[in-house]
Amino acid sequence: MKDAKKDILWRVYLVYFGVLIFAMMVIYRAAYLQFTQKDMLLEKAMKQEIKYFPIEALRGNIFARDGSLQASSIPDLDIRMDLSPNVVSGELFNSNIDSLTLSLAGLFKDKDASTYKSDLLKARSNGNRYFLVQNHVKYDELKKLKRFPIFREGKYRGGLIILRKTTRELPYKELARRTIGFENQAESLYVGLEGAYTADLKGHEGLQLKRRISQGEWIPVNDNPEVPPRDGRDIITTIDINIQDLAESALARHLEEHKAFQGCAILMEVSTGEIRAIANLRYDANDGQYKEVYNYAVAEIIEPGSTFKLASMIAALETGKVRLSDQYFVGNGRVQYHSRWMLDSHRPPSEFMSVQEIFEESSNVGVSKIITTVFGQEPEKYVELLRKMSLDKALGIEIPGEGDPYIKDPSDKKYWYGTSLPWMSIGYELTITPLQILTFYNSIANNGVMVRPLFVSEIREGGNVVRKNEPVVLNPSVCSPATLQLARTLLEGVVQNGTGSVLKDSTYRIAGKTGTALVADGEKGYSEKKYNASFVGYFPADNPKYSCIVVVNRPEAGKIYGGAVAAPVFKEIADKVYATQLDIHDQQERDVFAKRYLPATAKGNYTDLKTSLLAMSYPVMMPSQNPEWVAMDSSRAGIVLQPAYYGTDTVPDLAGLTAKDAIYMTEKAGLSPIIYGKGLVGDQSILAGTPLIKGSEIIINLTDTIR
Numbered sequence: 123m124k125d126a127k128k129d130i131l132w133r134v135y136l137v138y139f140g141v142l143i144f145a146m147m148v149i150y151r152a153a154y155l156q157f158t159q160k161d162m163l164l165e166k167a168m169k170q171e172i173k174y175f176p177i178e179a180l181r182g183n184i185f186a187r188d189g190s191l192q193a194s195s196i197p198d199l200d201i202r203m204d205l206s207p208n209v210v211s212g213e214l215f216n217s218n219i220d221s222l223t224l225s226l227a228g229l230f231k232d233k234d235a236s237t238y239k240s241d242l243l244k245a246r247s248n249g250n251r252y253f254l255v256q257n258h259v260k261y262d263e264l265k266k267l268k269r270f271p272i273f274r275e276g277k278y279r280g281g282l283i284i285l286r287k288t289t290r291e292l293p294y295k296e297l298a299r300r301t302i303g304f305e306n307q308a309e310s311l312y313v314g315l316e317g318a319y320t321a322d323l324k325g326h327e328g329l330q331l332k333r334r335i336s337q338g339e340w341i342p343v344n345d346n347p348e349v350p351p352r353d354g355r356d357i358i359t360t361i362d363i364n365i366q367d368l369a370e371s372a373l374a375r376h377l378e379e380h381k382a383f384q385g386c387a388i389l390m391e392v393s394t395g396e397i398r399a400i401a402n403l404r405y406d407a408n409d410g411q412y413k414e415v416y417n418y419a420v421a422e423i424i425e426p427g428s429t430f431k432l433a434s435m436i437a438a439l440e441t442g443k444v445r446l447s448d449q450y451f452v453g454n455g456r457v458q459y460h461s462r463w464m465l466d467s468h469r470p471p472s473e474f475m476s477v478q479e480i481f482e483e484s485s486n487v488g489v490s491k492i493i494t495t496v497f498g499q500e501p502e503k504y505v506e507l508l509r510k511m512s513l514d515k516a517l518g519i520e521i522p523g524e525g526d527p528y529i530k531d532p533s534d535k536k537y538w539y540g541t542s543l544p545w546m547s548i549g550y551e552l553t554i555t556p557l558q559i560l561t562f563y564n565s566i567a568n569n570g571v572m573v574r575p576l577f578v579s580e581i582r583e584g585g586n587v588v589r590k591n592e593p594v595v596l597n598p599s600v601c602s603p604a605t606l607q608l609a610r611t612l613l614e615g616v617v618q619n620g621t622g623s624v625l626k627d628s629t630y631r632i633a634g635k636t637g638t639a640l641v642a643d644g645e646k647g648y649s650e651k652k653y654n655a656s657f658v659g660y661f662p663a664d665n666p667k668y669s670c671i672v673v674v675n676r677p678e679a680g681k682i683y684g685g686a687v688a689a690p691v692f693k694e695i696a697d698k699v700y701a702t703q704l705d706i707h708d709q710q711e712r713d714v715f716a717k718r719y720l721p722a723t724a725k726g727n728y729t730d731l732k733t734s735l736l737a738m739s740y741p742v743m744m745p746s747q748n749p750e751w752v753a754m755d756s757s758r759a760g761i762v763l764q765p766a767y768y769g770t771d772t773v774p775d776l777a778g779l780t781a782k783d784a785i786y787m788t789e790k791a792g793l794s795p796i797i798y799g800k801g802l803v804g805d806q807s808i809l810a811g812t813p814l815i816k817g818s819e820i821i822i823n824l825t826d827t828i829r
Contacts, residue, residue, distance in 0.1 A: 172333045175340065177347050179325030180288060182354030184302060184315060187579065190363045193302050193316065195288040199259040201267065204281035204341070205246040210272060214279070215246065218271035225270040229263060230256055252283070252339035283341060290316075297366050299414035300402050301521065301577065314417070315357065315577060318520040322581050325354035355588065358580040360396035365389060365699060369399040372694040373672070374412045377403055380655075380677035380687050384412075386419035387672045387691055388560050389699065392660060394593045395564070395573035398668070399695070418675070423525035423553035427639025428484045428684070429658050430549030433562065435481055435489070435612060437507035438496050439605045446478040446608060450491050457487045460540045464490055464548075467638065467683070481612045482620030484636060486548045493547035501532045501543045511600040512572055513554065517561055518596075519575055527554040549639060556656075560671040563634070563658050565600045566609050567666035572597035614663050621685045622657065625693055630700055633666075634659015634692070636684035641676065652676050655687035661696050667706045668699055725766050725778040728752045735761060751787075753778070775810035776803040776822060784822050792816030799824035 184193035204210070223238035233241075245253040259267070264284065267273060273282045292299060303314015305324075312320060328351030332340040369387045377385050384404035390397055402419055403412040416422075438444040452475050455466030466486050471479075480488030497504035508514065514529040529552050532538050545551045557575060565572035574594040581589040601609070613633035616622040621636040637656035640648040658671040672688040672695075681687050700706055728749055745752060749765040768774040774791060776784045784803050788795040793808075796819060804825030808818065 172331060172343065174329045174348070175332050177328035177330050177349075177351045178288065179327055179351035180353040181290065181325065182323040182356045184323075185356060185358050186361045186363045186366075187359060188363060191293050192298065192359065192361070192363075193290060193292050196291045197261055198287040198289045199261070199264055200257045200285040200287070201255040201259050201264070202283040202285065202341075203242075203245075203253045203255050203273075204251045204277075204283060205242065205253055206249060206251050206281070207246075209251075209278065210246075210275075210281045211279075214272060214275065219243075221271040222273070225267075226255065229266055229270075232256075251335045252341060277345060294363065294367075296414050297363065297370060298361055298400060300417045301361075301400050301420075303521070312522055314521055315359065317522055319357050319578065319581075322355040322357060326352040328352075355581050355583045357578050358582065360391075360398065360576055360579050361400070362398045364702070365695065366399040366401070368698045369695050370401040370403065370414075372691050373401045374403055376687070376691050377405070377412055377674060379679065380674060380681060381679040382674045382687075383676040384416070384418055385672070385674040386556050387670070387695060388419050388557060389668055389670045389695055390560060390564050390575060392564055392567045392666045392669055393573075395561070395576045396579065396593075397575055397577050398699075417521070417523065418673070419556045419671075420519070420521055421523045421525050421555065423527065423555055424654055424673070425550050425552065425639050425642065426554055426559055426656070427549040427637045427654060428486075429559055429563075429635050429637035429656055430552070430554070431481065431484065431489050431547070432566070432609060432613070432635055433508055433511055433513060434493050434504075434547040435477070436511065436601050436605055436609055437504055438492050439608050440507055440601055441496055441503075443496050444477060444492060446476065446611065448477050449474045450477070450480060450488050450495075452480070452485055452487045452491070455485070455487055457490065459490070459494075459544045462541050464544060478612060478615055482615045484616075484621050484638075490544035490547050494544050497543060501538075504543065504546075505529060505531055511562065511565075512597040513558070513562060515596075517558060517574055519557070520577060524557075525553075525555045527558055528552055549637070556671050556673045559656075559658055560669060561596075562600070563660065563671070564669040565597065566606065566613070567633075567660035567669050570599045570601060570603070570606045571595060572600055610663070613659060617659070617663075621683070622659070622689055624685055624689050628661075628693065628697070630661055630696075631663035632659055632661045632693075632696065633663035634689075636689065638683045651678070653682045655682055655684045657684045657688040657692045659692065661700070662706065667703075668696070670695055725751060725753045726780060726783050728763065730783075731763060751783075771814050773806075773808045773810055773812045773814055773820070776806050777810075779803045781822075781824060788820055788822070794819045796821050797824065798822070801826040 181195040183191060183195075186192050219239060219242060220235070223235040223242065226238050227233060227235040242253070268282070272280045274280060276282060290304070292302065301314050303316040303318075305312055305316045305320050312318070316323065328347045329349035330347040331343045333343050334340050369389060373385055373387045382405070386403075387399065387401045388397065389399040400419055402414055402417050404416050404418070406413050406415070451473060452466070452470045453473050455468070455470050457464050464486050467484070470483065470485055470487075475483070475485060475488055477492060480492065493504060508529055514527055516524050516526050530538055530542055530546060542551050561572060561575055572595070574596050576591060576593060578591055580587050580591070610633060613635060614631065616635055617625045617632050622632070622634055625632045625634070634657055637654070637658070639654045639656075640650070641652040641654055642648050643652065654673060654675055655677055656671065656673040658669075660666040660669040670692055672691040674687045674691075677687050728745075728751060731752060731754060745763055745765050751766040751768065752763040753766045755762045755764065768787070773793070774787050776787065779787065780802060781797055785795050785797070791814060793814075794817065798821065801824045804823050806823070807821035
């Protein structure tokens with residue numbers, strides 16, 4: 123018994139000492155952590171519960187040249203609520219939940235008030251500190267929501283949490299959509315101007331401190347970010363929204379009419395290379411609509427067909443061995459090179475044709491005979507001259523995805539055949555993009571100077587210009603001045619006498635070239651039913667201001683030729699530009715316009731008249747000072763604005779004023795005007811210069827004829 127007791131006590135003491143040692147170790151460890159590891163552990167805990175999150179900067183806007191918004195970042199707001207009793211007291215919550223849910227149901231109209239109340243009560247009972255009230259909230263909705271019961275108490279008493287995001291919107295939807303483009307960093311996609319100028323547009327991220335709460339959610343510690351984001355810069359494009367709209371609508375209408383697969387239209391300013399419009403439309407079989415889904419003008423390398431004949435003619439003319447009057451035998455429009463036959467699209471008007479007639483009629487046989495006669499023994503010189511015209515080089519435009527042109531080289535025996543030279547001369551066995559072809563034709567309009575197409579004119583930050591994009595010369599001279607003049611003669615002849623005669627009756631002269639090319643279907647070769655129809659040229663021909671190209675891919679409604687399918691689109695665009703851009707007209711036309719539409723003499727507010735006349739690009743001689751009223755004299759060259767002074771104690775001379783100005787002036791003088799007729803003031807019932815009697819009625823007669 124005694125031994126058993128000792129055995130039990132021994133075990134108790136052993137357990138006691140074991141517990142004591144363990145307790146001492148715990149105390150030691152706690153002291154160790156408290157005094158030696160405290161700062162490190164606190165920092166680690168803070169890192170797990172609080173950390174910085176990046177705040178996306180507001181992406182810069184993209185504007186058209188007239189200030190119209192083409193792309194913008196729109197605020198996209200999510201509203202959440204911290205329903206913890208530590209934030210929203212029980213008294214505040216219980217007394218206002220009915221009013222709050224009624225307000226939410228009335229604002230968003232997606233759920234009734236009882237459903238909102240049920241959701242909020244459940245979230246509060248679960249201790250939800252990050253409850254989603256509504257996403258994609260508009261800014262005007264947020265302003266109303268901030269005045270709702272509970273929410274009006276703000277973040278720290280009302281639990282209101284506002285999360286700001288942005289979405290990219292295109293106000294004009296499809297207009298130039300592919301050229302404006304998009305950026306998708308997750309998939310490394312950088313398309314159009316959005317991709318090209320992303321470094322300017324994206325701005326700089328900010329930082330916001332957030333803490334982790336229940337359910338792993340992170341909420342901001344402070345209302346304002348610790349490091350505010352810096353918004354992106356704005357870019358100003360060269361696009362004219364009105365012309366862009368016309369180009370897309372005209373192209374879409376003709377694509378639909380001819381049941382084409384896709385097409386493009388580009389308008390370029392000759393001297394600067396600025397792109398005024400660029401339309402790319404492709405048929406979407408899902409909804410039967412033409413959409414901007416692929417930048418055909420920039421990316422698609424095509425065999426240009428007959429539009430390339432201009433380059434071939436320039437090459438031949440540069441040798442000095444060819445004159446426009448030289449005659450070539452074309453027979454019935456068929457010629458054989460080795461085992462391959464070349465055909466004209468229609469029977470030639472005669473067996474012998476001059477060089478100019480061959481070009482005007484777009485004779486494949488004629489052009490190929492000219493080139494094989496001149497370069498048959500030395501095809502490398504033909505290719506060398508094409509390269510001198512920069513037709514083998516990409517343009518290096520800012521938009522990514524430009525197709526690389528391809529010009530065969532005779533030294534490459536693997537791909538150079540006995541038929542290569544004649545077929546290259548008419549635009550086959552080589553590839554080039556529509557924009558590259560247009561740039562070449564633009565150089566002919568620009569006195570031989572090739573300039574790079576320009577899509578963006580300025581970069582702005584906070585409304586201030588930080589960078590301007592100036593025209594870039596790619597080739598100072600694509601050919602000699604003598605050849606340049608002959609090339610222009612050829613292009614004008616196409617419209618006046620040849621395949622582009624559908625444009626002949628325009629009120630202004632157009633120069634250009636039609637093109638119709640068979641489309642190759644991979645290894646299957648050329649399809650007899652698939653064509654590219656095109657027209658490229660410039661206007662006015664005698665003083666070029668704009669160049670334009672239209673390409674229609676795979677028309678299937680019957681018509682296939684460039685003159686019938688593409689040229690009408692060119693004309694719609696050119697007519698619009700010619701009618702709306704007064705600077706395109708020469709001085710003689712402006713004088714005719716002034717005599718026809720402007721009164722010989724008229725008066726008006728100086729600011730109004732000056733703004734109107736300058737908007738029409740008409741030369742105006744301004745007064746040395748800035749008077750309130752001026753008299754306009756258009757009887758001589760240009761318009762002269764001279765100060766017009768009116769006394770304060772006599773009836774003013776109203777002749778030549780608009781009704782608005784006449785009413786303003788008479789009422790300012792204390793008279794009561796009565797207006798009859800339309801036009802400008804012809805006469806008045808109280809003679810000018812008569813002593814002024816305030817309150818008197820004055821009858822003002824308007825007329826279309828000014829004395």
